[in-house]
Amino acid sequence: MSMPAPLPQEDLRPRPSFGAVLRSAAASVPPYLWIFIAILLGFIAMALFAPLLAPNDPTSQNLLGRMKAPGSVIRGVTYIFGSDELGRDVLSRIIYGARASMSVAVLSVCLSGAIGILAGLLAAYCRGWVESAVMRLVDMMLSIPALLFAVITVAVIGPGFINVILVLGLTRWTRYARVVYGQALGLMPQPYVRYARFVGTRPLAIMCRHLLPNVFGQVVVVATLEFGSMVLFEAGLSFLGLGVQPPTPSWGAMMNVGRHYLDTAWWIAGFPGLCLFLLVLSVNIIGDHLRDRLDPRLR
Amino acid sequence: MNAHSDSAHASPPLLEVRHLKVHFPVNRNLMGRPRAWVKAVDDVSFSIHKGETLSLVGESGCGKSTTGYALLGMLLPTSGELFFEGQPLDARDSQSRSLARRQMQIVFQDPFASLNPKMSVGESIGEPLRASGLSSQEAALRVEKLLDMVGLPRSCRDRLPNQFSGGQRQRIVIARALALQPRLIICDEPVSALDVSIRSQILNLLLELQRELDIAYLFISHDLSVVRHLSDRVAVMYLGHIVELAETEELFTHTLHPYTQALFSAIPRIEPGRKNTRRLILQGDLPSPLNPPRGCPLVTRCPHRQPVCEQSMPELQEIRPGHSVACFRADEWNR
Structure with a gap:
């Protein structure tokens, strides 16, 4: 057949290079945010490279050097953040404790995110009884205080790293489900989704290729904010003795022990608390920024 | 342009629509039973022949797009029959649906919402190919040809x-x-969202493709100059009914139905020295499709209404060769 004259190449808008995309994204980050990004990256590095960064063994006890103030030097070992009630180095324990906080938070965010995305997509795609069942379950879960539920469940199935992740994952998926459901429901009447259904694209392919990529920005925002809550939940469970078990260091457990010595050795609970505060604060501020950037309704 | 209409009756039409109705339930009661229905498309019959362009025109909300979606099975018709080359189509039957999507395709109005923003152009074009079972390599080759x-x-x-x-x-x-090399493409206002300068390019592309590939179009539009430019036949819809159906030039020169007259008199004419005397303005507003008038759908607004118009619905009748009108007084207008 006779072809229509092809459009000249320059009629197409040029494709921005990956570097250009990255540069324009970086340029839109307000200066103050870099501080929080740096803090978050610092904590991530702490968790990843704990053995390299920690000046001492986090579990080795020194009963003669108990509850020494920050900066003390005992037998040639400097305790920058002081030592705890068993003479362990608080700084090293904080560095190793970042591992527990981060890994529990990352894994439970992944688990709850996966459950929530699946539930939300199914509810929006299938409608009918699936929609009612999923969304009523979400309402039910939201009416139960999450920490109370987590405490009871962990108390029943026993504390420990895996159990904490499971419990957090299974209680905190509801926010993802709601966000994904709402967004996907709005996408369903879009012509491209209707077309995909018309040509017989399989439901799973429609959910993965059409719906999920277009709601993923929102999911990332929720995941960032959830990450902060997960760190707090882990600390809370560990504080109550239901989280990561000793002698593995954990910020929550350190604060629990440290609270007995607040008047004599504030640094045992003070420094883990400060780290928790800084980590959650940076994650939430970054999450808020992402939401402002990614949510078209707020533009 | 009108070559199809003469030979049309020899073989079955490409697509035949008989008594199509699409009603949407609204205002359900406590038990989930609808209390009222919106009759978006109410008893519409027409046929499209191989390689022809049939336009559906009418104001917004008259059921043009709903008709198109129902033909494709994207909406379930409430009742009515569809025949593709004499074969019945049933939107509830998966085999019939897969036949429908191989033979009939759609171009939507909004080119921005028609494509998944997160999917590459190649993937989007290849989607119907992959859905019909082609491997990704075969689909990729075909996508290149389609882009050409x-x-x-x-x-x-x-x-x-x-x-x-x-x-x-x-x-x-x-x-x-x-x-998928369809035989019929439903064009749902394909150029109304585009810049005027781009419209003619897209319309010419559609015409060129029709010539090369012998595709039929159901062209849904409210732009009468575009419709006159590219259709073989035109059906005028009002409130879910077809009120007039004729070949394009016949319809534009011998407009019979009062609604079509009002619609066409709204076309601005630029002819120096000639005053636009036949401007016909309907009274009142479009009645709600929730509560359509009894009898003729136009009865509330028609300047020529008679008592009979309020009693029953006029049938679509062939008044002149190839020219059907649904009006009790059609014979009068034909004189």
Whole structure:
């Protein structure tokens, strides 16, 4: 057949290079945010490279050097953040404790995110009884205080790293489900989704290729904010003795022990608390920024 | 242009629509039973022949697009029958649906919402191919040919829709509609969202493709000059009914139905020295399709209404050769 004259190449808008995309994204980050990004990256590095960064063994006890103030030097070992009630180095324990906080938070965010995305997509795609069942379950879960539920469940199935992740994952998926459901429901009447259904694209392919990529920005925002809550939940469970078990260091457990010595050795609970505060604060501020950037309704 | 109408009755039409009704339930009661229905399409019959362009015109909300979606099975018709080359189509039957989507395709109005913003152009065009069981390599080869056919460079394949203008996107959507080599494409206002300067390019592309590939179009539009330019026949819809159906020039020169007259008299004419004397303005507003008038749908607004118009619905009757009108006084207008 006779072809229509092809459009000249320059009629197409040029494709921005990956570097250009990255540069324009970086340029839109307000200066103050870099501080929080740096803090978050610092904590991530702490968790990843704990053995390299920690000046001492986090579990080795020194009963003669108990509850020494920050900066003390005992037998040639400097305790920058002081030592705890068993003479362990608080700084090293904080560095190793970042591992527990981060890994529990990352894994439970992944688990709850996966459950929530699946539930939300199914509810929006299938409608009918699936929609009612999923969304009523979400309402039910939201009416139960999450920490109370987590405490009871962990108390029943026993504390420990895996159990904490499971419990957090299974209680905190509801926010993802709601966000994904709402967004996907709005996408369903879009012509491209209707077309995909018309040509017989399989439901799973429609959910993965059409719906999920277009709601993923929102999911990332929720995941960032959830990450902060997960760190707090882990600390809370560990504080109550239901989280990561000793002698593995954990910020929550350190604060629990440290609270007995607040008047004599504030640094045992003070420094883990400060780290928790800084980590959650940076994650939430970054999450808020992402939401402002990614949510078209707020533009 | 009108070559099809003469030979049309020899073989079964490409698509025949008989008594199509699409009613939407609204205002359900406590038990979930609808208390009222919106009769978006109410008893519509027409046929489309091989390689012809039939236009559906009418104001917004008259059921043009709903008709198109119901033909494709994207909406379930409440009742009525569809025949593709004499074969019955049933939107509830999966085999019949797969026949429907191989033979009939759609080009949507909004070129921005028609393409998944997160999917490359190649993936979008290849979607109907993959859904019909082609391997990704076969689909990729076919996508290149399709891009050639709509006049886009092959390098577009890996780009995302946001790098294209509205007209270019509509070319992509047309390429996607062509992928399964359909016999009929439903064009749901394909150019009304485009810049005026781009419209003629897209319309010419559609005409060119029709000539080369012998595709029939159901062209849904409210732009009468576009309709006159490219249709073989035109059906005028009002409140879910077809009120007049004729070949294009016949309809524009011998307009019979009062609604069509009012619609056409709204076309601005630029003829120096000639005053636009036949401007016909309907009284009142479009009645709610929730509560349509008894009898003729136009009865509330028609300047020529008679008592009979309020009693029953006029049938679509052939008044002149190939020219059907649903009006009790059609014979009077024909004199």
